[in-house]
Amino acid sequence: xxxxxxxxxxxxxxxxxxxxxxxxxxxxxxxxxxxxxxxxxxxxxxxxxxxxxxxxxxxxxxxxxxxxxxxxxxxxxxxxxxxxxxxxxxxxxxxxxxxxxxxxxxxxxxxxxxxxxxxxxxxxxxxxxxxxxxxxxxxxxxxxxxxxxxxxxxxxxxxxxxxxxxxxxxxxxxxxxxxxxxxxxxxx
Amino acid sequence: xxxxxxxxxxxxxxxxxxxxxxxxxxxxxxxxxxxxxxxxxxxxxxxxxxxxxxxxxxxxxxxxxxxxxxxxxxxxxxxxxxxxxxxxxxxxxxxxxxxxxxxxxxxxxxxxxxxxxx
Numbered sequence: 001x002x003x004x005x006x007x008x009x010x011x012x013x014x015x016x017x018x019x020x021x022x023x024x025x026x027x028x029x030x031x032x033x034x035x036x037x038x039x040x041x042x043x044x045x046x047x048x049x050x051x052x053x054x055x056x057x058x059x060x061x062x063x064x065x066x067x068x069x070x071x072x073x074x075x076x077x078x079x080x081x082x083x084x085x086x087x088x089x090x091x092x093x094x095x096x097x098x099x100x101x102x103x104x105x106x107x108x109x110x111x112x113x114x115x116x117x118x119x120x121x122x123x124x125x126x127x128x129x130x131x132x133x134x135x136x137x138x139x140x141x142x143x144x145x146x147x148x149x150x151x152x153x154x155x156x157x158x159x160x161x162x163x164x165x166x167x168x169x170x171x172x173x174x175x176x177x178x179x180x181x182x183x184x185x186x187x188x
Numbered sequence: 189x190x191x192x193x194x195x196x197x198x199x200x201x202x203x204x205x206x207x208x209x210x211x212x213x214x215x216x217x218x219x220x221x222x223x224x225x226x227x228x229x230x231x232x233x234x235x236x237x238x239x240x241x242x243x244x245x246x247x248x249x250x251x252x253x254x255x256x257x258x259x260x261x262x263x264x265x266x267x268x269x270x271x272x273x274x275x276x277x278x279x280x281x282x283x284x285x286x287x288x289x290x291x292x293x294x295x296x297x298x299x300x301x302x303x304x305x306x
Binding site for chain 1: 220287
């Protein structure tokens with residue numbers, strides 16, 4: 001019953017159901033939930049052997065081949081450092097989609113990207129509706145830090161300097177019966 | 189604003205709110221000062237479950253007030269007499285603390301004056 005709901009749900013989301021998947025779904029009760037989570041998720045969840053980048057290029061011939069694979073010239077191709085684990089994926093400049101020219105006739109104007117242009121390695125955060133670290137800031141970082149530290153530091157200094165000038169009620173401590181002897185101001 | 193202006197006389201002799209008096213309580217008095225006595229009994233306070241911060245020298249008025257409230261609930265207007273007694277006692281206690289503060293301040297000013305001329 002629940003598996004039928006999952007099937008109709010997947011069809012509604014335009015996901016193809018291969019026979020292998022059908023066998024996986026209906027054979028094991030635990031895997032129904034897991035497979036449904038994979039395929040009925042809102043984001044794309046497929047993998048392709050061509051998505052895997054090649055190994056880190058060590059010789060100049062390997063660098064030329066990698067540059068050609070990603071559609072860049074040898075001069076502008078630089079891979080990430082080897083210990084980061086990106087293989088031969090190129091290190092593209094950190095330009096967000098918001099900073100790109102809006103009037104250029106891109107092949108794919110929704111992504112501001114041309115055909116076969118290599119995507120940035122962290123393109124998911126550089127999208128047009130997401131972060132853009134390359135925009136010109138309205139206030140420079142120095143301005144922001146100055147105002148932030150200045151305000152906090154100013155208040156801290158104020159508290160430190162006015163520590164000896166506090167205002168309080170003109171009374172001594174509260175007189176509690178068990179602690180100490182207390183007197184009235186009259187003889188009776 | 190008067191508190192700000194008047195506070196200078198106390199701050200200049202290093203006296204702040206809620207300080208303890210440092211001089212001998214009997215110093216400067218011709219008569220002997222009467223001791224404050226605690227009228228409410230400890231076991232009554234414990235049995236009535238009065239919180240610790242209300243167990244001061246006015247606690248006997250507080251006990252009478254609570255008894256009256258318990259008896260007259262919900263017609264609490266009938267306890268105005270007991271409430272007035274308790275609040276008056278608390279006010280006298282606060283005035284006594286203010287007097288102690290002023291006494292402490294004047295004794296410090298006097299001590300400064302004596303040590304300056306000496």
